[in-house]
Amino acid sequence: MINILLMLHVVAVVIWVGGMLFAHMQLRPIAASQLEPPERLRLWVGVFGRFFPWVWGSIITILVTGFWIINIYGGFKVLGMHINVMMVIGFLMMLIFFHVFFAPYRRLKQAVAAEDWPAAGAKLAQIRTLIGINMTLGVLTIAIRYII
Ligand code: HEM
Known part of the structure; x- marks a missing residue:
């Protein structure tokens, strides 16, 4: 059972962090240089x-x-340091994502629908910064799991 849980945990992490990395490091610079x-x-x-x-x-x-x-490991009392650190950074990443989703992303959609390009550009710039932070935190969290 534990192997299936770890596998699902890591696949979810790969999808989230890998997606942010692709968007931020590959798609963003090309879209910025080639599209109006x-x-x-x-x-x-x-x-x-x-x-x-x-x-x-x-x-x-x-x-x-x-x-x-x-829970399988025996609860919070017996947790290793790496899990506590992972949990704290993980929650921070989730809060940043919730903020992106409910604030700048919602306003980006509204501004694009209204064809207000300066406002949309400002919201996209905020999302870019926040996704850049989350991508870095995600890579750090993975590294911490194997280093601490
Ligand atoms: C926020 C809630 C989270 C909780 C409660 C949590 C909990 C755990 C636990 C209990 C383990 C098993 C650790 C071990 O066997 O030593 C684990 C493994 C792991 N977690 Fe998390 N985690 C969270 C978020 C994250 C995030 C955000 C990332 C990466 C961005 C991450 C990456 C990993 C990795 C890479 C492993 C190693 C899996 C393995 O060794 O097979 N976790 N996590």
Whole structure:
């Protein structure tokens, strides 16, 4: 059972962190250099619209499997330092994602629908910063699991 939970936990992490890395490091610079604001901003609304449901699924999977594994290990009293650190950074990543989803992403969609490109560009810039932070935290969290 524990192997299945760990596998699901890591697959969810790969989907979330890998998706952020691809969006931030590969798609973003090419979209910025090759597309004009209307196409670029519409592209990002489409990309986020497809990526964010996977992030919600990943978060639910990470939480369910993470706490299930902790329960199998014997609860919070016996947890290793690496799990505590992972949990704290994981919660921070989730809060950042919830903020992105309910604030700048919602306003980005509204601004694109209204063809207000300067406002949409400002919201996309906020999302870019926050996803950059979350991507870094995600890679750090994976590294910490194997280093602490
Ligand atoms: C926020 C809630 C989270 C909880 C409660 C949680 C809990 C756990 C637990 C209990 C383990 C097993 C540790 C062990 O066997 O030593 C684990 C493994 C792991 N977690 Fe998390 N985790 C969370 C979030 C995250 C996040 C956000 C990431 C990465 C971005 C992550 C990456 C990993 C990795 C890479 C492993 C190693 C799996 C393995 O060794 O096979 N976790 N997690």
